[in-house]
Amino acid sequence: MDIQRCSESAIQVRNLTLKYGTRLIQQDLNFDVDAGDIFVIMGGSGCGKSTLLKHMIGLYKPAEGEILYGGQNFFSSSEAEQQKMRRSWGVTYQSGALFSAMTLAENVALPLQQFSNLSVAEIRDIVSYKLALVGLAGYEDYYPARISGGMQKRAGLARAIAMDPDILFFDEPSAGLDPLSAQRLDELILQLRDSTGATVVIVTHELASIFAIGSNGVFLDAETRTQLDTGSPEQMLNHSRHAKVRSFLARGEMSTTHNTLSGREARS
Numbered sequence: 001m002d003i004q005r006c007s008e009s010a011i012q013v014r015n016l017t018l019k020y021g022t023r024l025i026q027q028d029l030n031f032d033v034d035a036g037d038i039f040v041i042m043g044g045s046g047c048g049k050s051t052l053l054k055h056m057i058g059l060y061k062p063a064e065g066e067i068l069y070g071g072q073n074f075f076s077s078s079e080a081e082q083q084k085m086r087r088s089w090g091v092t093y094q095s096g097a098l099f100s101a102m103t104l105a106e107n108v109a110l111p112l113q114q115f116s117n118l119s120v121a122e123i124r125d126i127v128s129y130k131l132a133l134v135g136l137a138g139y140e141d142y143y144p145a146r147i148s149g150g151m152q153k154r155a156g157l158a159r160a161i162a163m164d165p166d167i168l169f170f171d172e173p174s175a176g177l178d179p180l181s182a183q184r185l186d187e188l189i190l191q192l193r194d195s196t197g198a199t200v201v202i203v204t205h206e207l208a209s210i211f212a213i214g215s216n217g218v219f220l221d222a223e224t225r226t227q228l229d230t231g232s233p234e235q236m237l238n239h240s241r242h243a244k245v246r247s248f249l250a251r252g253e254m255s256t257t258h259n260t261l262s263g264r265e266a267r268s
């Protein structure tokens with residue numbers, strides 16, 4: 001399927017500085033996410049990847065700078081406009097799992113019950129459809145504890161796409177999965193991007209995932225507390241002027257096998 005390209009970037013990050021209180025986490029972040037991108041936020045542990053994602057979904061207000069969605073400045077928009085933008089996003093958090101006391105169907109139905117006026121029957125149909133999209137047809141009445149970790153992650157994706165979001169934000173979606181399950185999750189993310197046309201912003205330090213699915217990205221550095229580079233993972237690997245970026249990505253080139261299987265060849 002063709003990915004729609006807008007003349008304007010889906011997301012524009014401008015001169016962003018992120019702090020907790022007075023503690024500086026990242027500064028001078030500047031990058032664009034194009035519509036249809038699978039945009040990877042990468043960097044070592046603790047550099048501020050989740051922090052950036054949380055600012056991008058409006059949980060925290062940046063100390064400085066702007067984030068624009070379709071050209072609209074999120075943090076200077078009215079509460080009503082911010083709500084509208086939030087509803088066009090689907091999110092999975094790094095720690096955020098499913099609600100264990102609810103079935104998969106109840107978990108996926110949650111945003112639809114909260115934010116739509118759909119009938120019980122309509123919601124049930126949508127929930128089954130979304131579960132089928134992530135390969136969980138027939139698992140509506142299962143509780144999270146009774147399915148595997150990989151299936152739980154996929155159910156989380158089903159909940160994130162419940163409202164047909166324009167943008168999907170995933171924080172370490174394959175953390176804790178074995179390599180094969182992680183690879184399947186990557187393939188699912190590609191599939192969802194293609195079938196829904198959504199733009200994907202994903203935090204990961206899994207090098208296999210970065211090369212398998214990333215079309216563009218930004219590399220954050222904990223030491224200098226700013227981005228070292230932005231561009232596609234391949235561009236950064238081969239052309240980054242920062243040795244740190246090249247060696248971070250080169251370890252991935254050598255140690256991964258599935259990047260050549262699913263991503264680059266499938267896309268080219």
Ligand SMILES: Nc1ncnc2c1ncn2[C@@H]1O[C@H](COP(=O)(O)OP(=O)(O)OP(=O)(O)O)[C@@H](O)[C@H]1O
Pocket residue numbers: 020025043044045046047048049050051052094205
């Ligand atoms: N709510 C918070 N209040 C204060 N400091 C925080 C908060 N959340 C994170 N931090 C600190 O900010 C820094 C960046 O954290 P963050 O979770 O964004 O890193 P990360 O790149 O996502 O790391 P990881 O790869 O381990 O998930 C860390 O030093 C962390 O301790």
Ligand SMILES: [Mg+2]
Pocket residue numbers: 049050051094203
């Ligand atoms: Mg994190």
